[in-house]
Amino acid sequence: MNLLPDELLGMLFLHPLKLPAGARLWMFLPLAMCIAAVYRGTRARTARELPRATVLTFIHIVIGMILIALAAYALHALVLWWS
Amino acid sequence: MKQPQATTGQVVQAGILAWILPGAGHYWLGHRGLAAVFFVAVSLPFWGGIAIGGVKTSVNPFVNKWLFLAEMGSGGYTSLCYVLNHYVGEVGPRELAVLLAGKKTVDSYPDHRRVQIEKELTGMVAYYPESDVAQIYLAVGGLLNLLVILDAIARAQTGGLPVFHHEVSAAGSEQTGGPT
Numbered sequence: 001m002n003l004l005p006d007e008l009l010g011m012l013f014l015h016p017l018k019l020p021a022g023a024r025l026w027m028f029l030p031l032a033m034c035i036a037a038v039y040r041g042t043r044a045r046t047a048r049e050l051p052r053a054t055v056l057t058f059i060h061i062v063i064g065m066i067l068i069a070l071a072a073y074a075l076h077a078l079v080l081w082w083s
Numbered sequence: 084m085k086q087p088q089a090t091t092g093q094v095v096q097a098g099i100l101a102w103i104l105p106g107a108g109h110y111w112l113g114h115r116g117l118a119a120v121f122f123v124a125v126s127l128p129f130w131g132g133i134a135i136g137g138v139k140t141s142v143n144p145f146v147n148k149w150l151f152l153a154e155m156g157s158g159g160y161t162s163l164c165y166v167l168n169h170y171v172g173e174v175g176p177r178e179l180a181v182l183l184a185g186k187k188t189v190d191s192y193p194d195h196r197r198v199q200i201e202k203e204l205t206g207m208v209a210y211y212p213e214s215d216v217a218q219i220y221l222a223v224g225g226l227l228n229l230l231v232i233l234d235a236i237a238r239a240q241t242g243g244l245p246v247f248h249h250e251v252s253a254a255g256s257e258q259t260g261g262p263t
Binding site for chain 2: 012013014015016017018019024027030031033034035037038039041042043044045046047048050
């Protein structure tokens with residue numbers, strides 16, 4: 001696929017990309033990694049401290065989000081069961 | 084590191100640089116590694132959001148002013164996208180917002196213009212679910228850069244200490260049993 005620079009720019013910035021079905025959930029992971037990197041970066045004296053701390057924070061965020069999702073699902077199921 | 088304590092002008096400069104380009108404030112202060120991390124960690128969600136949502140609706144204060152405000156945390160990127168939004172395509176940001184809100188329909192335009200507008204509404208406007216993902220990515224990109232700006236300012240003021248250095252020092256003193 002040979003794209004001209006203006007076509008490439010148009011594709012990237014003007015025409016929205018279509019996400020594959022089911023991709024929405026996985027889009028959370030890179031976002032969580034970026035949040036973990038910036039959060040840890042604002043607490044580190046040097047970049048050398050970052051990799052381990054970032055991965056740990058990333059894991060904490062993912063586990064936290066899974067627990068929140070499970071709690072929300074349980075609440076939803078409970079409400080359906082009661083009604 | 085540039086110098087132990089920066090003047091007010093240098094502190095402001097570090098903040099403005101970070102606002103224009105994520106990580107630029109840290110690079111200017113001499114924290115090259117952190118600058119690279121911040122640049123990638125802010126640029127990735129921002130440009131990812133733009134690719135998923137396109138500039139027409141994602142960087143448009145008339146469509147969603149709160150999203151635009153959050154995006155302005157990455158001021159350089161957002162300004163660039165807003166200028167692109169203005170100059171590309173047949174429909175301007177304000178007119179697009181009016182059309183999307185349903186206050187005006189494409190039928191009210193003359194035929195030749197209606198075709199162009201319909202083409203733009205189908206080709207350049209993001210709809211659910213892509214628009215949701217784009218909004219989240221862009222808002223996070225902009226708000227993360229606010230943290231980066233604060234950190235650049237704090238490092239300029241303190242000669243290299245991170246923005247949350249009090250918190251880090253307190254945690255360190257708890258572990259060692261005394262002040263650090």
